[in-house]
Amino acid sequence: MDLSGRTVLVTGASGNIGHGIARRFAEAGAAVVAHHFGGSVDSLVHEIRAAGGQAAAISADLTDENDCARMVDEATAWRGGLDALVNNAGVQPVQPLADMTAEQWREVVDTNLTSAFACTQAAATVMRERGGSITHIASIEGTRPAPGHAHYSASKAALIMHARSAALEYGRFGIRVNTVSPGLISRPAIEHDWPDGVRRWQEAAPLTRLGTPEDVGNACVFLASGHAAWITGHDLVVDGGVSARPTW
Ligand SMILES: NC(=O)c1ccc[n+]([C@@H]2O[C@H](COP(=O)([O-])OP(=O)(O)OC[C@H]3O[C@@H](n4cnc5c(N)ncnc54)[C@H](OP(=O)(O)O)[C@@H]3O)[C@@H](O)[C@H]2O)c1
Structure with missing residues (x-):
């Protein structure tokens, strides 16, 4: 896919x-604005530029709606337009409902959901003239809850419905809005940190492995490309087939 x-x-x-x-x-040829907050994207930007691509770093606290708008404006100004937005930032704390405070609930909802609302609103404003693609990273937990993740699952379910609502309202401007719902994605040392979870996932997944960040990236690139020109309001599950399993 050529972007x-x-x-x-x-x-x-x-x-x-x-x-x-x-x-x-x-790798698909797009110029990338890489957002970060407390962490760094220096090595990522360096890697992309070293491979001949274009990349810029931008920092923002996405729980602040004004910062979301500023970030989108600066990203747009970089090359005079914005064609795609991927709302991927999020937090995944574990907290049983019985002990969950309203503050803990709000932190997850603000970071995972309200940030996507604010970034989407800002991006759709600049995309109105020539269209664009917006993708939220939801989760299979948006349709299947997990213990200790009530706030997380609720935020992801709401992201899926926000995308459908946005698809409805922004479609006439040529703006498509979708979600990608990943299953368990591998990260460095996950086998060491959570051996039981990895084993259970591998046993449950028809494709017998954890996902990779690139598996999720491939879905996002597809949705942002012309190959997905007639796809909006869709939730694309990327989970190695786990959601296809019978639950009883
Ligand atoms: N891991 C999985 O298996 C899995 C499965 C399904 C869905 N997901 C979803 O995929 C997304 C990425 O997950 P991940 O596993 O890659 O998590 P991660 O490694 O912990 O990365 C989280 C990202 O969110 C950013 N972030 C957190 N709070 C922020 C805030 N207040 N303002 C701005 N940025 C903030 C972090 O920025 P800084 O580090 O720079 O602060 C970081 O870049 C999340 O939405 C998650 O729910 C993950």
């Missing part, structure tokens, strides 16, 4: 999956 000449903003590019998403966009 030469396009500019994409990837939030949470300093994280594990965001890194893979940004890398796949760069």
Whole structure:
């Protein structure tokens, strides 16, 4: 898929999956604005430029809606337009409902959901003239809950419905809005940190392995490309087939 000449903003590019998403966009020829907050995207930007691509770093606190708008404006100004946005930044704390505070609930909802609302609104404003693609990274937990993740699952379910609503309202401007729902994605040392989870996933997955950040990136590149020109309001599950399993 050739995205030469396009500019994409990837939030949470300093994280594990965001890194893979940004890398796949760069490999497809897109100019990448790599967002970070407390972490760094220096090595990612260096890697993309060293391979002949274009990349810029941008920092923002996505729980601040004004910072979301500023980030989108600066990303747009970089090359005079914005063709795609991937709302990937998010947090995944574990907290049983019985002990969950309203503050803990709000932190997850603000970071995972309200940030995507604010970034989408800002991006759609600049995409109105020539269209664009917006993709939220949701999760299979948006349709299947996991213990200790009520706030997380609720935020991801809401992201899926936000994307459908946005697809409805922005379609006439040529703006497509979709979600990608990953299953368990590999990260460095995950086999060491969570051997039981990795084993259970490998047993459950028809494709017998964990996903990679690039598996998620491939789905995002597809949705941003012309090959997905008639796809909007869709939730693309990228989970090695786990959601296809019977649950009883
Ligand atoms: N890991 C999985 O198996 C999995 C499965 C399904 C869905 N997902 C989703 O995929 C996305 C990425 O997950 P990941 O595993 O790559 O997580 P990660 O490595 O922890 O990365 C999280 C990213 O979110 C950014 N972030 C967090 N709070 C922020 C804030 N207030 N403002 C701005 N940026 C903020 C972080 O930026 P800094 O580090 O620079 O602060 C980081 O880049 C998340 O939405 C997650 O829910 C993950």
